[in-house]
Amino acid sequence: MTLLEVNDLTVKFYTQDGVVTAVDNLSYQIESGEKFGVVGESGAGKSVTALSLMRLIDSPGQIESGEILFKGEDLLEMSEEEVRNIRGNEIAMIFQDAQTALNPVYTVGEQIAEAIRHHLGHDEAEARERTIQLLDRVGIPEAETRFSDYPHEFSGGMQQRAVIAMALSCDPDLLLCDEPTTALDVTIEAQILEELEELADDFDTAIQLITHDLGVVAEVCDRVMVMYGGKPVEKAPVEELYYDPKHPYTVGLMSSIPRVGDDRDRLQTIPGTMPDLVELPPGCSFHPRCPYAEESCTRKEPPLLDPETGEEAAGTANEHAAACLEYSGELQGGLDYSVEINDSQGEPTAVNPEGDRND
Amino acid sequence: MRRIYESGALHRDDEHFTPNKRDRSYRPQALRSLNSTRLSRSLLPNRFGYRAISISVSTPREEFASDTAIPFQVTMKNTLPVPVTVPTNSPVLWTWDVDGTTNASRVPLHDPPEESGAFVFDRGERKQFTKGWQQLFRVSESEWEPAEPGEYTIGAEVNVDNADKKGLRGTTTVRIVPETATDADGR
Numbered sequence: 001m002t003l004l005e006v007n008d009l010t011v012k013f014y015t016q017d018g019v020v021t022a023v024d025n026l027s028y029q030i031e032s033g034e035k036f037g038v039v040g041e042s043g044a045g046k047s048v049t050a051l052s053l054m055r056l057i058d059s060p061g062q063i064e065s066g067e068i069l070f071k072g073e074d075l076l077e078m079s080e081e082e083v084r085n086i087r088g089n090e091i092a093m094i095f096q097d098a099q100t101a102l103n104p105v106y107t108v109g110e111q112i113a114e115a116i117r118h119h120l121g122h123d124e125a126e127a128r129e130r131t132i133q134l135l136d137r138v139g140i141p142e143a144e145t146r147f148s149d150y151p152h153e154f155s156g157g158m159q160q161r162a163v164i165a166m167a168l169s170c171d172p173d174l175l176l177c178d179e180p181t182t183a184l185d186v187t188i189e190a191q192i193l194e195e196l197e198e199l200a201d202d203f204d205t206a207i208q209l210i211t212h213d214l215g216v217v218a219e220v221c222d223r224v225m226v227m228y229g230g231k232p233v234e235k236a237p238v239e240e241l242y243y244d245p246k247h248p249y250t251v252g253l254m255s256s257i258p259r260v261g262d263d264r265d266r267l268q269t270i271p272g273t274m275p276d277l278v279e280l281p282p283g284c285s286f287h288p289r290c291p292y293a294e295e296s297c298t299r300k301e302p303p304l305l306d307p308e309t310g311e312e313a314a315g316t317a318n319e320h321a322a323a324c325l326e327y328s329g330e331l332q333g334g335l336d337y338s339v340e341i342n343d344s345q346g347e348p349t350a351v352n353p354e355g356d357r358n359d
Numbered sequence: 360m361r362r363i364y365e366s367g368a369l370h371r372d373d374e375h376f377t378p379n380k381r382d383r384s385y386r387p388q389a390l391r392s393l394n395s396t397r398l399s400r401s402l403l404p405n406r407f408g409y410r411a412i413s414i415s416v417s418t419p420r421e422e423f424a425s426d427t428a429i430p431f432q433v434t435m436k437n438t439l440p441v442p443v444t445v446p447t448n449s450p451v452l453w454t455w456d457v458d459g460t461t462n463a464s465r466v467p468l469h470d471p472p473e474e475s476g477a478f479v480f481d482r483g484e485r486k487q488f489t490k491g492w493q494q495l496f497r498v499s500e501s502e503w504e505p506a507e508p509g510e511y512t513i514g515a516e517v518n519v520d521n522a523d524k525k526g527l528r529g530t531t532t533v534r535i536v537p538e539t540a541t542d543a544d545g546r
Contacts, residue, residue: 014450301501
């Protein structure tokens with residue numbers, strides 16, 4: 001069953017530098033219990049997309065058009081009170097920086113218990129009991145004593161766990177994780193991802209995982225959407241994306257993952273930076289950084305296409321779609337990269353763009 | 360030997376501290392007692408505000424080879440020593456255009472909400488925005504067409520009615536010449 005359906009979502013910020021189109025005509029859906037990854041560099045519009053789902057876009061931002069159907073109801077048409085009943089209850093969010101997300105003057109336990117009392121109607125003792133269970137569930141040692149600790153008394157990893165406990169407190173149907181492990185070291189990251197997966201399976205929660213770490217996506221997600229400049233450039237089931245990436249940006253992202261034992265002198269990166277969202281380059285937004293770009297890429301912006309047929313993507317859940325003129329037959333030179341699969345690890349660990357025709 | 364607590368160097372704060380109690384006798388000097396932006400907005404008539412703002416557009420040179428980006432700088436200055444607020448037609452505070460084509464696009468790019476905006480300039484403030492025109496006109500949602508060689512006027516204006524008459528528009532002229540007529544640097 002489709003839990004969340006986002007159709008043609010456009011979010012703009014009106015600033016004095018110009019209009020920032022943070023999310024441009026974005027459509028996707030998430031099924032119940034599914035783990036959906038959103039990948040892209042900083043400034044790709046990943047976090048704004050998640051905040052829009054919670055109706056948390058603040059001035060000067062505006063959700064300009066589109067619809068966000070959650071269980072068939074449009075979140076954008078709801079009153080503030082209706083949204084407040086859904087926020088934290090049916091849709092919960094794990095924010096990027098746990099230290100900022102927690103209120104420093106309330107105890108961690110109280111902050112979690114508040115949501116339980118508000119949404120589930122439990123009394124003080126019941127809420128406390130459930131909070132302690134949750135803290136214990138996310139791996140906080142001595143949860144009962146830690147209930148009355150303040151956020152500064154928790155370590156970074158524990159704060160993140162507390163935020164996860166808070167997000168899971170009301171058994172949400174959809175969990176938006178905005179780079180939940182960015183601030184953590186890799187061992188804690190692995191633990192937290194494992195916990196998230198486990199908890200999502202136990203509670204049958206759908207997860208929208210926002211990250212710029214492709215390794216995390218490969219580990220956790222079922223389907224992935226790659227975003228660039230506020231637009232989706234590739235959507236695919238996770239295995240297809242890794243074994244058979246169709247968009248040069250995805251290829252660039254994958255080839256820039258450092259690997260142990262790699263004998264290249266320099267780490268391969270995507271040249272340049274994300275364009276200014278006030279003034280996106282004409283044509284395909286990625287063309288200034290794309291090694292395969294041709295003149296047609298500067299004149300025409302490709303929609304999401306089915307790489308096999310070259311027809312516009314239908315928007316179905318499991319399709320593989322990429323926004324590149326290669327698939328509409330308008331690219332003369334083609335995309336000449338290859339995917340190497342390192343069999344010893346059984347995973348596609350290398351994507352090497354072979355020819356750089358910009359040389 | 361004299362102990363540090365006998366020296367008077369330590370000030371002991373033995374009184375009970377109550378965070379919501381404030382010493383009214385002391386006021387930080389930096390604290391402004393007036394919101395001068397709001398005050399000038401209500402006191403300064405719009406026509407004076409319009410007159411106070413100057414706007415100009417500049418490019419590094421006048422001639423550009425075709426297919427090269429044309430960078431331009433929009434400079435707005437408040438000549439008054441008080442803040443000026445210019446009420447705008449929408450939250451889009453200002454726009455740029457090429458020969459009157461806003462954002463060099465023949466299709467509307469933005470559909471701003473129907474509410475007014477306010478372009479706030481601090482006292483004597485100079486705002487500078489760097490933009491670029493790729494010598495392309497957007498002709499549909501997903502297509503662009505190159506501009507022919509010739510003379511083009513790049514303009515920028517504050518989003519008010521009759522910006523030109525109110526002095527809230529600046530322009531500059533650039534010439535696009537075929538690539539063969541220029542040297543390798545595009546000069």
